[in-house]
Amino acid sequence: xxxxxxxxxxxxxxxxxxxxxxxxxxxxxxxxxxxxxxxxxxxxxxxxxxxxxxxxxxxxxxxxxxxxxxxxxxxxxxxxxxxxxxxxxxxxxxxxxxxxxxxxxxxxxxxxxxxxxxxxxxxxxxxxxxxxxxxxxxxxxxxxxxxxxxxxxxxxxxxxxxxxxxxxxxxxxxxxxxxxxxxxxxxxxxxxxxxxxxxxxxxxxxxxxxxxxxxxxxxxxxxxxxxxxxxxxxxxxxxxxxxxxxxxxxxxxxxxxxxxxxxxxxxxxxxxxxxxxxxxxxxxxxxxxxxxxxxxxxxxxxxxxxxxxxxxxxxxxxxxxxxxxxxxxxxxxxxxxxxxxxxxxxxxxxxxxxxxxxxxxxxxxxxxxxxxxxxxxxxxxxxxxxxxxxxxxxxxxxxxxxxxxxxxxxxxxxxxxxxxxxxxxxxxxxxxxxxxxxxxxxxxxxx
Amino acid sequence: xxxxxxxxxxxxxxxxxxxxxxxxxxxxxxxxxxxxxxxxxxxxxxxxxxxxxxxxxxxxxxxxxxxxxxxxxxxxxxxxxxxxxxxxxxxxxxxxxxxxxxxxxxxxxxxxxxxxxxxxxxxxxxxxxxxxxxxxxxxxxxxxxxxxxxxxxxxxxxxxxxxxxxxxxxxxxxxxxxxxxxxxxxxxxxxxxxxxxxxxxxxxxxxxxxxxxxxxxxxxxxxxxxxxxxxxxxxxxxxxxxxxxxxxxxxxxxxxxxxxxxxxxxxxxxxxxxxxxxxxxxxxxxxxxxxxxxxxxxxxxxxxxxxxxxxxxxxxxxxxxxxxxxxxxxxxxxxxxxxxxxxxxxxxxxxxxxxxxxxxxxxxxxxxxxxxxxxxxxxxxxxxxxxxxxxxxxxxxxxxxxxxxxxxxxxxxxxxxxxxxxxxxxxxxxxxxxxxxxxxxxxxxxxxxxxxxxxxxxxxxxxxxxxxxxxxxxxxxxxxxxxxxxxxxxxxxxxxxxxxxxx
Numbered sequence: 001x002x003x004x005x006x007x008x009x010x011x012x013x014x015x016x017x018x019x020x021x022x023x024x025x026x027x028x029x030x031x032x033x034x035x036x037x038x039x040x041x042x043x044x045x046x047x048x049x050x051x052x053x054x055x056x057x058x059x060x061x062x063x064x065x066x067x068x069x070x071x072x073x074x075x076x077x078x079x080x081x082x083x084x085x086x087x088x089x090x091x092x093x094x095x096x097x098x099x100x101x102x103x104x105x106x107x108x109x110x111x112x113x114x115x116x117x118x119x120x121x122x123x124x125x126x127x128x129x130x131x132x133x134x135x136x137x138x139x140x141x142x143x144x145x146x147x148x149x150x151x152x153x154x155x156x157x158x159x160x161x162x163x164x165x166x167x168x169x170x171x172x173x174x175x176x177x178x179x180x181x182x183x184x185x186x187x188x189x190x191x192x193x194x195x196x197x198x199x200x201x202x203x204x205x206x207x208x209x210x211x212x213x214x215x216x217x218x219x220x221x222x223x224x225x226x227x228x229x230x231x232x233x234x235x236x237x238x239x240x241x242x243x244x245x246x247x248x249x250x251x252x253x254x255x256x257x258x259x260x261x262x263x264x265x266x267x268x269x270x271x272x273x274x275x276x277x278x279x280x281x282x283x284x285x286x287x288x289x290x291x292x293x294x295x296x297x298x299x300x301x302x303x304x305x306x307x308x309x310x311x312x313x314x315x316x317x318x319x320x321x322x323x324x325x326x327x328x329x330x331x332x333x334x335x336x337x338x339x340x341x342x343x344x345x346x347x348x349x350x351x352x353x354x355x356x357x358x359x360x361x362x363x364x365x366x367x368x369x370x371x372x373x374x375x376x377x378x379x380x381x382x383x384x385x386x387x388x389x390x391x392x393x394x395x396x397x398x399x400x401x402x403x404x405x406x407x408x409x410x411x412x413x414x415x416x417x418x419x420x421x422x423x424x425x426x427x428x429x430x431x432x433x434x435x436x437x438x439x440x441x442x443x444x445x446x447x
Numbered sequence: 448x449x450x451x452x453x454x455x456x457x458x459x460x461x462x463x464x465x466x467x468x469x470x471x472x473x474x475x476x477x478x479x480x481x482x483x484x485x486x487x488x489x490x491x492x493x494x495x496x497x498x499x500x501x502x503x504x505x506x507x508x509x510x511x512x513x514x515x516x517x518x519x520x521x522x523x524x525x526x527x528x529x530x531x532x533x534x535x536x537x538x539x540x541x542x543x544x545x546x547x548x549x550x551x552x553x554x555x556x557x558x559x560x561x562x563x564x565x566x567x568x569x570x571x572x573x574x575x576x577x578x579x580x581x582x583x584x585x586x587x588x589x590x591x592x593x594x595x596x597x598x599x600x601x602x603x604x605x606x607x608x609x610x611x612x613x614x615x616x617x618x619x620x621x622x623x624x625x626x627x628x629x630x631x632x633x634x635x636x637x638x639x640x641x642x643x644x645x646x647x648x649x650x651x652x653x654x655x656x657x658x659x660x661x662x663x664x665x666x667x668x669x670x671x672x673x674x675x676x677x678x679x680x681x682x683x684x685x686x687x688x689x690x691x692x693x694x695x696x697x698x699x700x701x702x703x704x705x706x707x708x709x710x711x712x713x714x715x716x717x718x719x720x721x722x723x724x725x726x727x728x729x730x731x732x733x734x735x736x737x738x739x740x741x742x743x744x745x746x747x748x749x750x751x752x753x754x755x756x757x758x759x760x761x762x763x764x765x766x767x768x769x770x771x772x773x774x775x776x777x778x779x780x781x782x783x784x785x786x787x788x789x790x791x792x793x794x795x796x797x798x799x800x801x802x803x804x805x806x807x808x809x810x811x812x813x814x815x816x817x818x819x820x821x822x823x824x825x826x827x828x829x830x831x832x833x834x835x836x837x838x839x840x841x842x843x844x845x846x847x848x849x850x851x852x853x854x855x856x857x858x859x860x861x862x863x864x865x866x867x868x869x870x871x872x873x874x875x876x877x878x879x880x881x882x883x884x885x886x887x888x889x890x891x892x893x894x895x896x897x898x899x900x901x902x903x904x905x906x907x908x909x910x911x912x913x914x915x916x917x918x919x920x921x922x923x924x925x926x927x928x929x930x931x932x933x934x935x936x937x938x939x940x941x942x943x944x945x946x947x948x949x950x
Binding site for chain 2: 042043046047050051085086089154155179180184185213214215216239240242300326327330331333334337338427428430442
């Protein structure tokens with residue numbers, strides 16, 4: 001490590017500065033013998049990383065793999081999953097870009113990923129950590145619950161469809177709220193949808209237990225299914241029930257199935273009955289998301305609360321997505337940085353298993369694989385309006401509670417604001433999450 | 448003529464029932480037998496109905512309450528049952544046209560409440576049972592004529608009243624403060640609230656001793672905590688690798704945190720340490736705190752001190768449980784749902800959305816004064832937009848036409864001192880040479896670089912503002928890099944490169 005390398009380094013003095021840099025051991029974290037590298041202030045390093053990331057992405061999108069490789073190397077030297085915010089982000093973006101390059105050799109990519117052990121319990125744990133370390137899920141649940149409570153005032157029978165039922169905390173809170181209602185609790189029925197039976201069983205167990213304690217008439221109906229394969233026939237809505245639908249970060253994955261892909265599969269993914277005559281003429285031209293929303297609309301829900309990420313990660317070009325994602329995840333990582341210490345394993349787990357995977361999906365995947373197709377608020381508003389839903393404003397109480405929650409979360413940067421009746425949660429100035437509430441609008445689907 | 452028929456039947460109907468409440472929405476069909484005012488053709492999407500064309504029937508209040516609901520339109524005789532009315536009508540020898548009932552005899556009927564302000568007035572929210580709608584109307588919009596002797600509770604429907612008589616006084620819960628409840632849930636709510644009030648008043652007097660009040664309340668409620676056999680109070684402290692408890696050391700590091708949150712929690716700070724342990728205990732007492740209590744607490748006070756004992760940082764429990772599971776390497780086991788359930792069982796309504804971030808307060812400002820990533824990005828965007836300001840990046844030796852002398856001097860010096868070699872000149876020379884030698888400024892469209900690469904300007908989409916400028920400059924900058932790389936390759940410097948990497 002010592003002088004030898006330097007001499008060689010010095011002999012190639014005419015090489016590019018990047019080469020030069022790569023020749024010197026670049027890990028200030030490991031106590032490099034080159035103290036001046038440590039003097040490379042984190043700000044400069046951060047700026048350099050940004051520059052490298054953009055350059056690399058540029059090369060990747062131009063398919064200039066050699067230079068991309070150089071950049072990746074550079075970034076690897078500077079980035080670190082244990083370092084400061086910019087270093088961490090760069091590490092994950094770096095990985096995503098490399099993954100993308102590797103996909104052009106599908107054999108290699110598959111072979112490298114074939115022995116991965118992924119247990120779903122890990123996913124559950126990661127989600128748990130995320131729930132605790134960041135206030136976003138909690139705020140989303142709080143607002144959803146308040147919207148449901150407001151909408152269901154006076155209702156005797158409430159039916160809630162949870163499009164991704166994995167967090168009992170949300171419904172436990174609702175049970176508490178409903179049980180202390182002035183006119184007494186309604187008969188509550190929750191239909192939970194999830195891919196995994198065990199998760200649903202867990203939910204059922206917890207919720208039944210809680211409802212028992214609170215003396216709320218309750219029923220949990222599990223549906224084991226992927227969202228895209230959901231058969232709405234299985235959801236039975238009874239007469240006189242007031243229906244509410246809760247979708248937390250679920251709808252965007254349906255955007256992955258757009259027309260080009262759909263035509264390769266059988267055109268009728270959902271049973272004809274649920275769509276109704278009105279939609280028949282549109283079957284051929286509508287996309288999966290539209291069909292799904294129509295099917296939901298046909299259940300005539302009293303309330304549908306949609307929570308999504310508020311950022312455009314669905315751009316058609318890599319550079320577009322990368323820059324948007326850079327801003328977005330920078331804000332998210334900053335969030336964690338200001339509330340959780342760097343050494344926290346939970347934080348690293350969330351960054352790697354949740355954010356890192358999202359980043360990888362946005363950057364490295366295409367087509368059906370790319371599920372993380374986040375869109376901005378106005379896009380969702382437009383789509384939901386088109387699907388026949390009318391906007392419902394959130395009550396002042398919902399906003400207030402969420403604001404209090406964020407204020408008390410422990411650090412200063414969270415902001416919450418209202419936009420056209422929808423709620424946007426921001427970190428400093430960067431919008432991160434959007435929540436909107438909708439109702440079945442009778443004179444429905446506009447084309 | 449159909450018009451006459453309609454109007455005549457409408458009039459007949461209206462005489463039969465004095466107030467005919469007409470809820471019209473377009474179609475009206477005549478119903479010669481039932482005393483309905485209008486029938487609304489149901490819209491397609493009544494949820495769950497096997498027959499989407501269920502008939503929605505809107506009855507007037509009088510009709511609803513009338514015992515003789517079925518009225519013969521010929522002689523105005525009233526009957527309690529439809530069948531009886533039919534039998535009677537046979538006697539009138541009606542012409543065949545009028546004898547026919549509605550063709551859809553077995554159509555399902557749903558009923559709407561005549562009260563316009565009621566939820567069930569909307570045909571979409573109609574109820575399927577006539578008895579049901581009658582009872583509903585009585586209960587909601589009717590006068591309460593039946594009264595219970597014992598508790599003087601009033602009822603509008605006789606059957607409700609009878610049912611109440613059976614259970615009045617049979618089940619009662621009593622709170623320590625003396626209030627009686629018949630419902631278990633309201634009892635539990637009150638009890639939690641009651642404790643809260645007691646604690647609040649006590650603390651208001653003493654000042655800052657939330658935990659001492661916490662302790663006695665534990666006994667009153669069943670702890671919903673999961674089976675970790677050690678008593679709830681001790682293990683959290685001992686098992687403490689959790690991030691929640693990392694609060695403690697950090698507290699001392701940030702004595703002068705100016706944020707208002709900390710000020711608010713000023714009184715709380717000294718108790719924080721104890722609160723962490725107390726919190727797990729208070730989680731049990733909060734087992735049934737409702738979020739309405741939570742909300743009211745929010746509404747009532749801005750200070751966080753009130754919230755502390757009530758918000759279960761069940762997260763701390765969760766994190767502890769998680770870390771416990773971490774330590775016992777439960778993660779990989781198939782029964783690893785277990786630790787998750789452990790966590791889940793301690794979560795309660797208020798605690799869920801509770802301010803567990805109180806423990807996080809200490810992180811308000813991270814010890815390192817590092818620039819946030821967002822700020823860095825904005826800076827980069829600015830730099831990209833104003834390309835001439837890219838002295839920093841130029842300083843990295845990428846390329847510069849008019850290199851700022853200061854930067855150039857620094858680099859070689861740094862290198863020299865860092866490397867501790869006697870070859871500063873070469874390094875410097877190399878850098879300078881490259882900087883001069885390489886074509887031109889990276890951050891601007893220069894012919895040479897473009898020609899060399901044959902690249903266009905924009906390298907892809909048009910992302911946000913300043914960054915796009917940066918990117919486009921990178922498009923040219925790629926040329927700079929490439930030049931360098933090419934130079935190195937030309938120099939045949941693989942060996943050097945390898946060595947560099949391996950070091």
